[in-house]
Amino acid sequence: MSAVNPETTRLIRDNAYLLGRNAELQNEVMALSAEVERLRQAHERLHGRIAARAPNPLGSGQCV
Secondary structure (H helix, E strand, O other), X not given: OOOOOHHHHHHHHHHHHHHHHHHHHHHHHHHHXXXXXXXXXXXXXXXXXXXXXXOOOOOOOOOO
């Protein structure tokens, strides 16, 4: 039986770490994508409400 090369052991350990880190980052990207979508929808709702309001005749700074 031959001994395992220390470099091979290190590479296996690094690979396992990187696979786990990659999975964590993919989960974070999915969560951020969902948050971006939620904020985009909120922005559209707010923007739509503002656009739907009747224009204020005194909005240009004119006084009665």
